[in-house]
Amino acid sequence: MGQGLSCGANQENGLFSAVKTGDIETVEALLKREPSLLYHTTVYDRHSSLHIAAANGQIEILDMLLEKSVNPDVVNRHKQTPLMLAAMHGKIFCVEKLIEAGANILMFDSLHGRTCLHYAAYYGHFDCLQAILSAAQSSPVAVSWGYARFVNIRDARGATPLHLAARQRRSECVHILLDNGALVCASTGGYGFPGSTPLHLAARGGSLDCIRKLLAWGADRLQIDASGRIPYVVALKYKHGACAALLNPSSAEPLVWPAPLKFISELNDEAKSLLEQALMEANREREKNILKGTGYSLPSPSPSHSDSGLDDTISEASDAEVCCICFEQICTIEVQDCGHQMCAQCTLALCCHNKPNPTTASVKPPVCPFCRSTIVRLAVAKIKDCDDTDYEIDVSSPKLRKARKSRNFSEGSSSFKSLSAVGSFNKMGRIAAENEWIDKQP
Numbered sequence: 001m002g003q004g005l006s007c008g009a010n011q012e013n014g015l016f017s018a019v020k021t022g023d024i025e026t027v028e029a030l031l032k033r034e035p036s037l038l039y040h041t042t043v044y045d046r047h048s049s050l051h052i053a054a055a056n057g058q059i060e061i062l063d064m065l066l067e068k069s070v071n072p073d074v075v076n077r078h079k080q081t082p083l084m085l086a087a088m089h090g091k092i093f094c095v096e097k098l099i100e101a102g103a104n105i106l107m108f109d110s111l112h113g114r115t116c117l118h119y120a121a122y123y124g125h126f127d128c129l130q131a132i133l134s135a136a137q138s139s140p141v142a143v144s145w146g147y148a149r150f151v152n153i154r155d156a157r158g159a160t161p162l163h164l165a166a167r168q169r170r171s172e173c174v175h176i177l178l179d180n181g182a183l184v185c186a187s188t189g190g191y192g193f194p195g196s197t198p199l200h201l202a203a204r205g206g207s208l209d210c211i212r213k214l215l216a217w218g219a220d221r222l223q224i225d226a227s228g229r230i231p232y233v234v235a236l237k238y239k240h241g242a243c244a245a246l247l248n249p250s251s252a253e254p255l256v257w258p259a260p261l262k263f264i265s266e267l268n269d270e271a272k273s274l275l276e277q278a279l280m281e282a283n284r285e286r287e288k289n290i291l292k293g294t295g296y297s298l299p300s301p302s303p304s305h306s307d308s309g310l311d312d313t314i315s316e317a318s319d320a321e322v323c324c325i326c327f328e329q330i331c332t333i334e335v336q337d338c339g340h341q342m343c344a345q346c347t348l349a350l351c352c353h354n355k356p357n358p359t360t361a362s363v364k365p366p367v368c369p370f371c372r373s374t375i376v377r378l379a380v381a382k383i384k385d386c387d388d389t390d391y392e393i394d395v396s397s398p399k400l401r402k403a404r405k406s407r408n409f410s411e412g413s414s415s416f417k418s419l420s421a422v423g424s425f426n427k428m429g430r431i432a433a434e435n436e437w438i439d440k441q442p
Contacts, residue, residue, distance in 0.1 A: 013242040014120060016042060024060050050071075054082035055082075059093045066098075079110040103141065112155050113156025117132050117161050118161050129161075133180050155191070157188065157191035166214065167201035167207075171210050193229075195226035197225070197289050208246070215283070216255070216279055222249055225276070278351075329344070341381045351366050
């Protein structure tokens, strides 16, 4: 009897070792010899073979186990599912396979009351995070819970995935969550310091990227936690000087992504990418001015993000492609249905605002500065050269950020050379104010 137990234990250990290393032949041989091993677990953590395969990214073994009707939602000692472990370790193919097999994305563990979405956000695996969010849009979760509720799901201490991503300095995850409707000013319960917002937690972690994204989505620099501290005070406490400079209430307000406006939610991905890029660059200029003389500076852009100009084909753009508002940027955004074009920076000047107040913010859509028609939808404009050849704009190309001067403008003209992205925003602000005054006239 003792020998039988010993033999069974050896086979069990052999199975778990083979699963971990991806030895599928040994796994198949052991399960064929002893099918009951399929339901055995490790002694302490109660990990099943499916847990081990998911955590180690052994997709072939994972697939084989699922084909043998293994429950995709089997739990270990801490009620963690294989999907949670795959999200924790960033095994995207395992995450996708488990979701395809029907794994429940709404299960909570018993450690911190967290879901697979919390795990992906906490450990910074943005591809896993995106896969889970995509699954939530087309699964019963969206019907039973609602997608917005799932994105803002709280753990046992009141932390949403956005809180965890901000605290752990996961800027890509912060961006994805905000883009999917995460509440930027939600307060925690017992996570971190009670009453902390994602901005408090980003200030504590010292991530400029996270702070930059949170501010661009409307995070309130004056919101207090349970002890009455604003994020600026938290950044000072943890000696994150550059973060504190940006969070200082006396510094200039950042431009804010106008998420509540209907036409922004209807943007196609290409136009949205261009506008987001322009917004972040405008705020970077603000940050440079804030940090000037403080001993802190922003990191220099990589060569791939230089402002060295446009590709040769685009540099030969005709007069029509230069924005008629700022005379500095290429027209990359087209207003539909009127067809008028502007650069992304000037488009943002119409739509973005400072220091939003959700209770008083106007939801009235902006109007085209050329024909005064309501802007309902924006799209990426096509660039035409002198031969009327259409060029698609590459939204991933940083070379769109600053256009060369049109050939009809004098290269030596100081009036055009002095225009900057920030100047175009100020000019657009004046134009918008004048247009608003004209509208009010009888």
